Amino acid sequence: MMKAENEEARAGGADANHANRVVLPDHYAAVYARIYDHLARFYDPFVRSALFIMNGGFGGERRWREDIVDLIDPGPGEHLVDLCSGTGTLTILMAEKLKGYGEITGIEISEAQLRVANRKHLPPGLTFVHGDARHATYPGGHFDKAVICAALHEMPRETRKMVLAEAFRLVRPGGRLVAVEHNIPGEWHKALFINAFEYLTPEYPTYKDLLESGLQNEVEAVGFSTLEVRMTASEYFQMVLAEKPDSCDTSP
Numbered sequence: 001m002m003k004a005e006n007e008e009a010r011a012g013g014a015d016a017n018h019a020n021r022v023v024l025p026d027h028y029a030a031v032y033a034r035i036y037d038h039l040a041r042f043y044d045p046f047v048r049s050a051l052f053i054m055n056g057g058f059g060g061e062r063r064w065r066e067d068i069v070d071l072i073d074p075g076p077g078e079h080l081v082d083l084c085s086g087t088g089t090l091t092i093l094m095a096e097k098l099k100g101y102g103e104i105t106g107i108e109i110s111e112a113q114l115r116v117a118n119r120k121h122l123p124p125g126l127t128f129v130h131g132d133a134r135h136a137t138y139p140g141g142h143f144d145k146a147v148i149c150a151a152l153h154e155m156p157r158e159t160r161k162m163v164l165a166e167a168f169r170l171v172r173p174g175g176r177l178v179a180v181e182h183n184i185p186g187e188w189h190k191a192l193f194i195n196a197f198e199y200l201t202p203e204y205p206t207y208k209d210l211l212e213s214g215l216q217n218e219v220e221a222v223g224f225s226t227l228e229v230r231m232t233a234s235e236y237f238q239m240v241l242a243e244k245p246d247s248c249d250t251s252p
């Protein structure tokens with residue numbers, strides 16, 4: 001399916017061996033919705049197993065997600081948005097932190113992923129919405145904080161820019177973004193592991209392209225100012241905490 005979709009795709013910067021797997025922005029959303037429609041029921045066990053390997057055994061995923069929640073630091077009364085919320089594990093953890101004093105919205109394009117999310121125990125104040133993170137149906141400045149976790153590396157550069165620009169539009173001036181993505185760990189055997197694993201997946205070209213372009217650079221390119229870059233999960237992931245400057249006008 002991916003190859004057929006991408007016959008015409010020859011995105012710049014992609015590894016030649018994988019060029020035929022690069023998804024054009026116009027096709028991208030439909031392709032990923034379909035991929036996740038097939039993978040949704042395997043997604044949570046897959047992430048749990050991957051973080052078991054990458055982050056110190058049992059509880060590895062939980063520790064990784066708690067690091068992310070620590071950085072986003074949901075506070076009472078805040079409105080948060082989780083872009084590309086998947087099966088909602090992180091969204092739920094953030095909602096638990098709010099303890100009902102605030103609102104959190106997960107925006108996800110795959111209905112199958114959303115079904116898995118909605119079958120979980122949902123704390124008060126949490127809503128999952130079927131939508132496209134490139135064009136969310138909320139007014140500008142509606143949210144105090146946005147998070148996007150492990151989704152950008154599956155997107156072509158142009159799409160990443162649209163999603164990050166949408167995050168920028170959605171948060172109020174002074175509001176924050178936490179973007180979480182792959183990182184190449186300093187230890188050679190860890191670097192080899194993650195690169196070898198990703199090489200086997202259809203997301204390899206966009207994964208490489210994001211690493212080359214730099215998560216922090218892409219976050220800043222849409223207008224955010226970086227406050228902190230922090231590593232998590234034994235350096236397999238990086239987290240960029242950024243702020244929308246106070247001086248920014250919030251347009252609808």
Ligand SMILES: C[S@@+](CC[C@H](N)C(=O)[O-])C[C@H]1O[C@@H](n2cnc3c(N)ncnc32)[C@H](O)[C@@H]1O
Binds near residue numbers: 085086110
């Ligand atoms: C690797 S998963 C990450 C899910 C979740 N953030 C997590 O931490 O587990 C990427 C998710 O992004 C979703 N996605 C991709 N493009 C999207 C878009 N344009 N709008 C909303 N969701 C999107 C996919 O359907 C998938 O569920």
